[in-house]
Amino acid sequence: MAAAGPPVLVVTRLDDATADEVIGELNRRRVPVVRLDPGDFPTAVTVAATLDGTGVAGTLTTETRAVDLDSVRSVYWRRPTPYGADLAMSEQTSRWAVEEARHGLGGVLAALPGAHYLNHPWRNRDAEYKPAQLATAARCGLAVPPTLITNDPGQARAFVTTHRPVLYKPLRETEYADADGRSLTVWLDDVTPAQIDDRVSHTAHLFQQRVSKTADIRLTVVGDRLFAVRIDGSPGVDWRRHYDRLTYAPIDVPPGIAKGVRDYLNAFGLIFGAFDFGLDPDGEWHWYECNPNGQWAWFPEHITSPITAALADELQYGGNA
The missing domain is CATH 3.30.1490 (Dna Ligase; domain 1)
Structure with a gap:
């Protein structure tokens, strides 16, 4: 039984299989979960936040859950849908309402006191820019084409x-x-x-x-834990187009790569990152990119289970797993 306690807030859209895996694990651990899609605001989401000398307080209510803003233990920021507005509004008024929602509700969700973010939405945003990714990866000693x-x-x-x-x-x-x-x-x-x-x-x-590669590598990092998977079988340059032909095998991470990706995540203030590498005939890992909110749930169960558990640990124990 045990667990319970403060809730984990999962910020994502309804059709998110990756978040579903983590929510399922948290449910098995009996950790309370509140799922929220900011795209449902304001029709199905209500916020009432108070901010004063004592900090942020108030409530957040969805159609099925309510949560005290100062009681959230962790925030799993996944893939919410864009903010919307009443279709009856004029185009200009709609744009205004969307920006007010983004800075109002979005600002509150990014300022929950004491919450452990995985990842903080503003850190995700900063880490999405390819030029910053490339420059940071090179600075962290990773081989950039x-x-x-x-x-x-x-x-x-x-x-x-x-x-x-x-x-x-x-x-x-x-x-x-x-x-x-x-x-x-x-x-x-x-x-x-x-x-x-x-x-x-x-x-x-x-x-x-283009790297002269023998295989692709997806390296998923959760806190201090690294999960590297060798991807073989792609007949083209973009393996995402050929899922039906791919094979997967967990592999060890070279010490230099492990240090480089940890330095990379620290540079952006990230807890989670999904890195893509190309493996050349000499065994060197060539860095392609890091998605701060990348997918991993399509892997076979023996690969996804450890990643799911690592994410649930981060959210349950607030980074003290």
Whole structure:
């Protein structure tokens, strides 16, 4: 029985299989959980926060739960939906209401007294910028492939010519849909000098030398615990397009990589990070990126179980696991 005590606040959308795994583990431990999607505000979420000389207090209420703001032990910040507004509002008023919600409710959720954040939303935001990721990884001693970020077609063409083979990578996984509302994904892909044209000038683009790799590696870090998985079987440069062909095997993390990723997380103030590496024929790990809110629940159960337990430990014991 035991457990109970202060609740864990899980901030995410309804369809989040990764959060479901962690919530299930917390439920098995009888740790109280309150699930909240800020995108449900204000129709299904009510906040009443008081701020004075004693700090932050008040209540947060969803359709099924209520929580005292000063009693939250931990916050698991996953993937909430965007803030919304009443459809009857004008476009300008709607934008205003969304920003008020973001800075009001969002500000309260980011300032819960004594709560252990995994990760704090502002730390997630800071760590999402690819240029900052690349610079920090290099500073932490991780091997970063030559990379160019530009809107200059001439510079892009010269880089691709000099460093071929070169990949194009999106700078952010921004939600994108076609005219019928179907979600689209911009994949990593090879690019040639002939493909570079004036459209590059319309926005920033990221080009990176392609690593001559024998496998991919996903390294999930939770606090002091590291979970590295070798990914084999991808016939293309972006293994996310070929889940049905992939095989997974847990592997050890070289000491230099372990130190580098811990230094990286400390630099951004993160507890959790999902790192992607390419493994070359000489066994060297080449750093690609770190998603401060990356997925891991698609792995087989023998891989996900330890990660689930590590996350639940962080949330249950507030970083003192």
